[in-house]
Amino acid sequence: MSKQHYKAATYKARTSIGYLVKRSHALMLDNLEPALSERGFTFMQWVILIYLRDGIAVNPRDICAEFRHDSGALTRVIDQLAERGWLERNRGIADRRKVDLHLTPAGRKAVESLIPTVLDKLNFALADFSSTEVREFTRLLTKLNHALQQRLEGAATSPAASTEHV
């Protein structure tokens, strides 16, 4: 049985982790998106480009899993990026179902030029935080993600798991 951090008698939505995470996400987007849009990029386009830079070569499937984005929607974002010459698609050689994505030189240049802007916005958001706080914040978020990822995967394979913790 899981710990009872929240109890019905005392629960207020606005102090719950769920609400706070949702709000943080929205505020971070509002912080970043205008800067990207000025340079002609959407947030999802940026996400894919930076992921390609960090991961060298990847398939749409990996991006869907990492960013929990819809597979159909992703195909269309990749279409846009390919049309503008920032990445290329190649059928996977080991597994022909897959599509290997890699940045073109122009794409690499574009993403590198965006990085300072994004870092600036990130540092802007965390200006009041000490290094220790950022480190602890990172640790807690990673821990939450890791736990949820594992639990959700488990629930997908065994439907009974959804009530298992009740």
Added chain:
Amino acid sequence: MSKQHYKAATYKARTSIGYLVKRSHALMLDNLEPALSERGFTFMQWVILIYLRDGIAVNPRDICAEFRHDSGALTRVIDQLAERGWLERNRGIADRRKVDLHLTPAGRKAVESLIPTVLDKLNFALADFSSTEVREFTRLLTKLNHALQQRLEGAATSPAASTEHV
């Protein structure tokens, strides 16, 4: 000048607060939404109902500000909730531009019946966390939100503020 928590030379998207927050948000939704949908509610419907329960009576404007939701989209979600008899709209008495929202008895019953499900999912997500961790996590998220909220409001009134921190 803000602290330089992130530097271009060492930046990896997957260890940044921005990415981690986005991912947490997505995973929390995946955790909660199926349970709500089983009971015939969407996430946004739940959000409005619980906010009304906590805040007694509120206007759409407050919900937009709190949840950073589009005003037009919100009108339509409220339409749905009103049609199903869970809340009622009244023109504001002090200010006739505003609309006062309040739960009907049926609406209150509905939201109360959903709370255990939601708490269960929240506790499920935080099962590995100690009380101290949850408290610190809450504090850090609140701090981030508060900082961003203030900074974004400032940027809205004075456009120069967007580069002020560079």
Added chain:
DNA sequence: AAATGATATCTGCCTAAGCAGTAATTGCAC
């Protein structure tokens, strides 16, 4: 009090995300 500007809600339009179904390919059981 008249005029101007700001605020709150709503409406229509457009884009993007979510969902279901398809085709191609692979892995596995037998």
Added chain:
DNA sequence: GTGCAATTACTGCTTAGGCAGATATCATTT
């Protein structure tokens, strides 16, 4: 090896969110 289930990417359809304008009301200035 054949058959069957699972995986990957894509396509069409539906729905919800984002954006720009319209309307009604209020606040402020003169």
